[in-house]
Amino acid sequence: MSVRPLPLQACLGFGGTVANGLILHPDKKTLIYPLGTTIVLRDRGDLTKQEFLQGHNNQVSCVTVSRSGRYMASGQISPMGFSAPIIIWDYASRKLVHKLILHKVKIQGLDFSFDDELLTSWGGTDDCKLVIWRTKTGEAICGSPTPVDYAIAAKWANLTRNTLITTADMKINVWEVDAENRKLYPSICDTGKRKRVNQCVVIDDKDEYMYVGTRSGDIMQVSLGPKMYRAGGPLPMIELGVLCLQFTPFKDLVCGGGDGTVNLVRLPSFKNVKKLKLQGGVTSLTVAGQGDRGSFELYAGTAMAQIYLVKYDGATNAMTAMLIQRCHFNKINDIAFPMKYSDLFCTASTNDIRMWNLKEMKEILRIEVPNSECEAKDSLNQECHCCAFMPDGKTIISGWSDGRIRAFAPQTGKLQYTIVNAHQKMGGYVGAVDTKCFQGVYAIATTSDSLRIVSGGVEGNVRVWRIGSQSHSMLASMKAHTQACTYIAVKKDNSECVSCSNDGSCMVWDLTKYTRNNSIEANNFFKSVNYHPDESQLLTCGTDRKITFWDAYDCQPIRVIDGSLSADMLSLDISPDGEGFVSGGGDREVKLWNYDEGHCYFVGLGHSSKISRIKISPNMQKVVSVGEDGAILIWDYKKPISDSPPDKNVNFKSPNSPE
Amino acid sequence: MWNSHESVYKIIKPSEAYHAFTPPQSAKELRDRKVDEITLRLKQTMRLKAAATFGRPLGSFRPSARNFLRKHSKEPQILYGAVQLRCTKHEKRKPDLPKERPTYGKVKMMDYIKTNAEQMIHSSPNRSKCPKKPKRYALRRGFATVPTYLASRMRTLTNQNNKDNLEQQAADCGHKGTRKLDEKERITLMNNLKLKWADMNARYQRMSVVLDIESKKRRKERYEENLSQLERDIALLSRSVILVSDSVPAKVQKALTQ
Numbered sequence: 001m002s003v004r005p006l007p008l009q010a011c012l013g014f015g016g017t018v019a020n021g022l023i024l025h026p027d028k029k030t031l032i033y034p035l036g037t038t039i040v041l042r043d044r045g046d047l048t049k050q051e052f053l054q055g056h057n058n059q060v061s062c063v064t065v066s067r068s069g070r071y072m073a074s075g076q077i078s079p080m081g082f083s084a085p086i087i088i089w090d091y092a093s094r095k096l097v098h099k100l101i102l103h104k105v106k107i108q109g110l111d112f113s114f115d116d117e118l119l120t121s122w123g124g125t126d127d128c129k130l131v132i133w134r135t136k137t138g139e140a141i142c143g144s145p146t147p148v149d150y151a152i153a154a155k156w157a158n159l160t161r162n163t164l165i166t167t168a169d170m171k172i173n174v175w176e177v178d179a180e181n182r183k184l185y186p187s188i189c190d191t192g193k194r195k196r197v198n199q200c201v202v203i204d205d206k207d208e209y210m211y212v213g214t215r216s217g218d219i220m221q222v223s224l225g226p227k228m229y230r231a232g233g234p235l236p237m238i239e240l241g242v243l244c245l246q247f248t249p250f251k252d253l254v255c256g257g258g259d260g261t262v263n264l265v266r267l268p269s270f271k272n273v274k275k276l277k278l279q280g281g282v283t284s285l286t287v288a289g290q291g292d293r294g295s296f297e298l299y300a301g302t303a304m305a306q307i308y309l310v311k312y313d314g315a316t317n318a319m320t321a322m323l324i325q326r327c328h329f330n331k332i333n334d335i336a337f338p339m340k341y342s343d344l345f346c347t348a349s350t351n352d353i354r355m356w357n358l359k360e361m362k363e364i365l366r367i368e369v370p371n372s373e374c375e376a377k378d379s380l381n382q383e384c385h386c387c388a389f390m391p392d393g394k395t396i397i398s399g400w401s402d403g404r405i406r407a408f409a410p411q412t413g414k415l416q417y418t419i420v421n422a423h424q425k426m427g428g429y430v431g432a433v434d435t436k437c438f439q440g441v442y443a444i445a446t447t448s449d450s451l452r453i454v455s456g457g458v459e460g461n462v463r464v465w466r467i468g469s470q471s472h473s474m475l476a477s478m479k480a481h482t483q484a485c486t487y488i489a490v491k492k493d494n495s496e497c498v499s500c501s502n503d504g505s506c507m508v509w510d511l512t513k514y515t516r517n518n519s520i521e522a523n524n525f526f527k528s529v530n531y532h533p534d535e536s537q538l539l540t541c542g543t544d545r546k547i548t549f550w551d552a553y554d555c556q557p558i559r560v561i562d563g564s565l566s567a568d569m570l571s572l573d574i575s576p577d578g579e580g581f582v583s584g585g586g587d588r589e590v591k592l593w594n595y596d597e598g599h600c601y602f603v604g605l606g607h608s609s610k611i612s613r614i615k616i617s618p619n620m621q622k623v624v625s626v627g628e629d630g631a632i633l634i635w636d637y638k639k640p641i642s643d644s645p646p647d648k649n650v651n652f653k654s655p656n657s658p659e
Numbered sequence: 660m661w662n663s664h665e666s667v668y669k670i671i672k673p674s675e676a677y678h679a680f681t682p683p684q685s686a687k688e689l690r691d692r693k694v695d696e697i698t699l700r701l702k703q704t705m706r707l708k709a710a711a712t713f714g715r716p717l718g719s720f721r722p723s724a725r726n727f728l729r730k731h732s733k734e735p736q737i738l739y740g741a742v743q744l745r746c747t748k749h750e751k752r753k754p755d756l757p758k759e760r761p762t763y764g765k766v767k768m769m770d771y772i773k774t775n776a777e778q779m780i781h782s783s784p785n786r787s788k789c790p791k792k793p794k795r796y797a798l799r800r801g802f803a804t805v806p807t808y809l810a811s812r813m814r815t816l817t818n819q820n821n822k823d824n825l826e827q828q829a830a831d832c833g834h835k836g837t838r839k840l841d842e843k844e845r846i847t848l849m850n851n852l853k854l855k856w857a858d859m860n861a862r863y864q865r866m867s868v869v870l871d872i873e874s875k876k877r878r879k880e881r882y883e884e885n886l887s888q889l890e891r892d893i894a895l896l897s898r899s900v901i902l903v904s905d906s907v908p909a910k911v912q913k914a915l916t917q
Binding site for chain 2: 338341343344355357359364365389390392393394395396407409410411412416417449450451467468469470
């Protein structure tokens with residue numbers, strides 16, 4: 001019985017931190033961007049039309065498309081000491097053409113020459129290599145070390161195959177490429193006193209000048225002939241540096257700033273004529289189209305994982321931005337579906353909870369909770385660890401790292417109530433400078449009558465809260481875990497709940513008397529526990545890489561299977577019919593298992609970091625998984641059964657049975 | 660259970676099934692509908708009239724705080740002094756308001772002394788009081804006196820009429836030989852005529868457009884004739900005052916006697 005790939009249906013996410021990651025294909029129809037280990041090809045107008053290129057085994061660090069649009073190339077980040085492959089893709093057939101292995105740890109960037117003949121790649125700080133490849137054959141022609149200060153950006157000339165430019169700290173190099181003799185001859189440009197960290201570069205059509213964006217926030221015009229600094233600007237400088245540069249259709253420059261501004265810089269005066277603020281640093285810009293009288297459109301991708309369509313009207317000198325895609329930009333901790341309702345789900349991340357329409361894959365609601373402890377209100381050390389829907393659908397409840405349970409209205413996102421100090425270690429304040437490690441709600445669950453909440457905290461307490469029509473109160477605080485409680489599951493008849501903890505124990509609690517019924521001990525950090533739908537068995541997973549089946553009545557182990565061979569298991573979810581379950585963990589694989597057989601039938605690859613939570617939709621159509629890379633991946637749920645036909649030679653009847 | 664009117668399940672609305680769409684009414688349909696409405700209302704009013712003996716209409720028994728029994732209200736009211744009771748039915752109507760807007764601001768300069776003088780110069784003296792020479796025929800005997808036979812005849816007639824229609828005459832403001840059509844009767848007649856017109860019109864409208872056979876043509880002509888006749892009658896009855904003569908008109912009388 002072989003393992004089949006689980007079909008990836010859609011991705012909600014955008015690798016916004018990849019420099020120049022968002023590319024509009026030259027046919028002007030497809031947006032290309034990296035997301036974790038995959039490269040997403042998205043229809044420009046329709047979010048639901050997505051295709052995925054999967055071949056990397058770790059986070060994609062750069063993407064580029066050749067001038068004609070025929071080839072694509074992408075590089076990745078590997079663990080320290082391992083080689084990082086480059087993949088050349090054929091765009092039309094979406095197929096892998098070459099896998100080029102020479103660099104180590106990180107591919108900093110990739111660029112095709114103007115006629116698609118050559119491809120250059122340059123490595124990161126641990127690699128410091130510049131390599132020229134032949135695109136068709138995939139052979140390495142020549143290379144050169146770029147010692148000490150690695151190349152940050154590079155660009156081929158627009159008219160010739162012989163000139164290549166790399167920029168780095170305090171340095172701009174022009175390389176003469178002699179492909180026949182396999183030689184590279186570098187020469188340094190003279191920028192006078194201007195010592196800058198050169199982050200991005202573009203070359204004009206005639207190969208006369210290059211424009212280099214710097215971390216100081218200005219753009220330098222350097223001639224390619226005499227290799228001299230010629231002019232610079234704009235003033236005042238762009239805050240937090242120039243992250244990306246692009247020519248407009250009218251030969252002006254548009255640059256994305258680290259402060260989130262899109263700036264239109266007129267040439268040759270270097271005057272900043274228009275500035276527009278977006279959310280997060282603008283890491284990629286790609287021109288989408290041009291209108292009359294100096295108007296144009298471009299797509300901008302930001303580090304906060306948002307994609308904007310920016311329109312500039314030349315007649316009125318007005319710039320407007322339209323948000324076309326948004327998603328989490330940080331670690332996602334939890335997913336929740338409403339009870340028996342699969343059209344939408346919510347995800348919990350740092351600082352915010354977002355609700356998504358599963359069919360249209362659009363964000364419906366965003367609930368942001370500004371940090372109250374830190375003075376910088378937008379700092380990211382506020383975190384939502386868990387969220388759930390009340391079964392009556394009137395409330396989204398969530399547990400936060402500041403030890404509060406917050407409840408929000410699902411339509412407007414208004415705060416309905418807050419349970420202050422829901423989980424806080426008593427005495428944590430006395431003499432303690434940092435109380436943060438003693439507070440936080442890690443797990444939350446509701447009873448099916450929507451009258452009680454069961455929550456688990458960082459200190460190990462399991463608490464039950466009564467939720468009235470206008471009030472709430474604590475019914476019980478049950479202390480048995482010695483470390484953080486990581487997951488809670490409640491029985492359908494609200495008589496029992498089970499909690500698991502990092503201290504290597506799972507506890508079964510009576511929810512009528514608020515006492516402990518039973519407990520499971522194992523040499524393990526338990527990360528997730530679930531009841532089978534008929535509630536006769538329990539399923540646990542944890543850092544011992546095992547998935548364990550337990551009897552729900554006497555808490556004896558029934559079966560142990562290997563969930564993963566390499567990394568810890570962080571989450572699992574059982575399908576509502578009890579036939580299958582899905583698991584995810586540190587090995588970044590979504591696995592779909594048959595419950596009774598304990599055999600993995602499907603494996604989905606797409607996450608670039610740990611899968612923190614995985615859920616099957618209540619109608620058993622989709623599997624939703626989230627990870628620490630901020631991507632929400634939606635997979636098709638498949639029945640976990642073998643696709644091979646039943647063996648004809650097997651006799652179901654015993655030979656001596658009567659006819 | 661927290662008290663809230665919001666719900667997760669309300670966020671995504673179910674996709675609407677195709678619901679049948681009725682195109683807006685054409686002008687002709689709209690007109691027909693209006694005619695139908697009017698006809699229906701008329702029929703209802705007529706029906707109410709017909710059943711009017713079943714007490715007062717619903718809602719009229721609602722108690723009112725104003726209509727209580729007042730002191731002396733049942734005693735006869737006596738009018739003191741010369742109170743002239745006038746028939747207001749034949750009061751002359753005032754002329755209509757001028758349709759043209761008056762022009763303000765134009766001041767006509769008038770020299771009253773001069774105009775008065777002119778008037779006086781051009782006026783002739785009033786000789787109406789002056790005795791005239793009588794005409795020859797006026798000198799005949801018996802001129803301007805009613806013949807005795809006629810006088811006696813008229814006297815008998817008036818006596819008879821006075822006897823018959825004393826109250827009627829009072830009601831009809833003294834037009835001899837006629838009576839005013841009762842308002843209720845007039846309206847009933849008119850409404851019935853209208854209903855008849857509506858029915859006839861509906862039949863007429865339902866006729867086919869193509870008049871291919873002789874009988875259809877005749878029918879159409881008949882309908883048109885009837886409809887115009889009905890319209891004329893309704894126009895006649897829609898006057899406010901209608902006098903009905905008791906005697907047969909002279910033409911009819913002639914036809915009857917012949």
